[in-house]
Amino acid sequence: MRHDHVITxxxxxxxxxxxxxxxxxxxRDDPTAVADRHAGALLGLLFFEPSTRTKMSFxxxxxxxxxxxxxxxxxxxxxxxxxxxxADTVRVIEGYADALVLRHPxxxxxxxxxxxxxxxxxxxxxxxxxxxxxxxxxxxxxxxxAGLEDLTIGIMGDLKYGRxxxxxxxxxxxxxxxxxxxxxxxxxxxxxxxxxxxxxxERAQVREHESLExxxxxxxxxxxxxxxxxxxxxxxxxxxxxxxxxxxxxxxxAASDDLTVMxxxxxxxxxxxxxxxxxxxxxxxxxxxxxxxxxxxxxxLLGDEGGEDDE
Amino acid sequence: MSDDGDHKLRVSKIRSGTVIDHVPGGQALNVLAxxxxxxxxxxxxxxxxxxxxxxxARKDIVKVEGRxxxxxxxDVLSLIAPDATINIVRDYDVIEKHRVExxxxxxxxxxxxxxxxxxxxxxxxxxxxxxxxxxxxxxxxGTIVREEIASLIDT
Numbered sequence: 484m485r486h487d488h489v490i491t492x493x494x495x496x497x498x499x500x501x502x503x504x505x506x507x508x509x510x511r512d513d514p515t516a517v518a519d520r521h522a523g524a525l526l527g528l529l530f531f532e533p534s535t536r537t538k539m540s541f542x543x544x545x546x547x548x549x550x551x552x553x554x555x556x557x558x559x560x561x562x563x564x565x566x567x568x569x570a571d572t573v574r575v576i577e578g579y580a581d582a583l584v585l586r587h588p589x590x591x592x593x594x595x596x597x598x599x600x601x602x603x604x605x606x607x608x609x610x611x612x613x614x615x616x617x618x619x620x621x622x623x624x625x626x627x628x629a630g631l632e633d634l635t636i637g638i639m640g641d642l643k644y645g646r647x648x649x650x651x652x653x654x655x656x657x658x659x660x661x662x663x664x665x666x667x668x669x670x671x672x673x674x675x676x677x678x679x680x681x682x683x684x685e686r687a688q689v690r691e692h693e694s695l696e697x698x699x700x701x702x703x704x705x706x707x708x709x710x711x712x713x714x715x716x717x718x719x720x721x722x723x724x725x726x727x728x729x730x731x732x733x734x735x736x737a738a739s740d741d742l743t744v745m746x747x748x749x750x751x752x753x754x755x756x757x758x759x760x761x762x763x764x765x766x767x768x769x770x771x772x773x774x775x776x777x778x779x780x781x782x783x784l785l786g787d788e789g790g791e792d793d794e
Numbered sequence: 795m796s797d798d799g800d801h802k803l804r805v806s807k808i809r810s811g812t813v814i815d816h817v818p819g820g821q822a823l824n825v826l827a828x829x830x831x832x833x834x835x836x837x838x839x840x841x842x843x844x845x846x847x848x849x850x851a852r853k854d855i856v857k858v859e860g861r862x863x864x865x866x867x868x869d870v871l872s873l874i875a876p877d878a879t880i881n882i883v884r885d886y887d888v889i890e891k892h893r894v895e896x897x898x899x900x901x902x903x904x905x906x907x908x909x910x911x912x913x914x915x916x917x918x919x920x921x922x923x924x925x926x927x928x929x930x931x932x933x934x935x936g937t938i939v940r941e942e943i944a945s946l947i948d949t
Contacts, residue, residue, distance in 0.1 A: 486861060506899075533841070566916075568916055568917050568918060569912070569917055570917050570918050570919070588910070589910060589911065589912040589915065590908060590910050590911050590912065590932025590934070590935035590936075591911050591912040591932070591933075591935040591936075592912045594912075594934050594936055595912045595913070595917055595919055598919070609908060609912075610910045610935075612935060612936070615838070622897060674938065675936045675938050678938060679936075
């Protein structure tokens with residue numbers, strides 16, 4: 484894999500993805516082998532929006548590789564509060580770190596920031612745009628549970644603003660996946676994403692639905708995302724719509740026994756807690772996979788400064 | 795009545811400069827906006843709007859005295875005036891005549907309609923759009939615009 488930055492899952496080829504996932508599997512099997520591999524290396528964390536899983540798993544990943552992190556902290560306590568541009572912030576912090584992780588509320592922020600830095604920059608979410616490192620751990624989880632070959636997946640919820648959805652859809656177009664998108668009319672996939680997926684028509688097989696019922700029995704994986712309250716003009720409308728896209732144990736009676744249910748988390752009430760106890764639930768495992776996958780990605784991006792790599 | 799004869803009645807000839815002809819009716823001011831010409835530098839500009847045309851029912855025509863626009867400068871006009879013709883004039887003679895060509899990318903001309911796009915903020919970057927046959931696409935957030943591209947012109 485040879486990329487200076489990881490900005491969008493569109494830039495990742497099937498071979499890139501498999502390289503990261505294979506490396507993640509090796510690391511998960513023997514994490515001690517890489518424990519000092521990047522000793523002394525520093526990862527800069529720039530989170531302009533709240534994050535728990537992504538930020539903590541990047542921090543854990545870097546520390547488990549022997550490195551450490553420098554954290555910009557909250558926007559409230561940083562120079563951003565004084566009106567500093569993102570371009571200036573990343574140019575300053577690249578002088579402190581060997582790679583940068585950026586989450587920002589504006590779409591395209593990582594693309595723009597990457598124009599100003601030479602160290603590898605990883606997009607950890609840019610508004611309603613992309614979240615490619617989440618996609619890599621999603622793909623890892625899918626590969627472990629259902630396999631990426633001949634996959635039939637349903638992606639449900641807020642498809643319009645859900646950056647994990649956009650990134651996952653692009654990445655899956657590298658594989659022979661049948662992709663079903665289930666959402667209310669108002670939260671369908673953005674036309675830009677549909678356009679891009681149709682550009683990949685030969686490989687991407689894409690269908691849009693308003694109801695899960697008709698396709699649930701055919702699914703190998705159901706990827707659920709949160710429908711956010713603020714996307715709707717009033718509470719009643721939100722309750723009505725969101726209720727139609729909630730998963731309970733009874734919903735899953737119509738599903739295959741092998742169905743894997745995933746969720747990028749945090750969930751609110753779109754997956755009932757009872758589902759956690761079933762064989763279907765893979766979302767906590769999915770969150771845990773963030774560490775080996777991000778370790779693999781950082782290892783590949785930081786190169787062989789550990790002196791043991793054969794690449 | 796010939797096309798040229800018709801212009802003479804409304805827009806005077808220029809001595810040296812650029813004549814942008816066959817602009818769709820009503821787009822002349824957008825042409826000037828795209829070119830960043832607003833008269834503030836003292837340029838002598840003549841604009842004919844909605845004049846009868848053989849090719850279109852109505853067309854606009856823009857004449858800029860004392861400035862020869864380059865191909866790169868005028869190609870961006872293809873976004874709103876794909877059939878425009880560019881005449882470079884010296885001493886009242888047309889010495890060069892060419893059409894606008896669709897560029898691959900336009901920079902700093904359009905502003906992204908997505909309020910959530912990084913290019914709409916205070917960052918030190920120019921807006922950049924890829925140009926397709928029937929649309930433009932923001933290079934930062936990926937937003938595709940098919941209709942009313944003229945409304946995105948950054949004035």
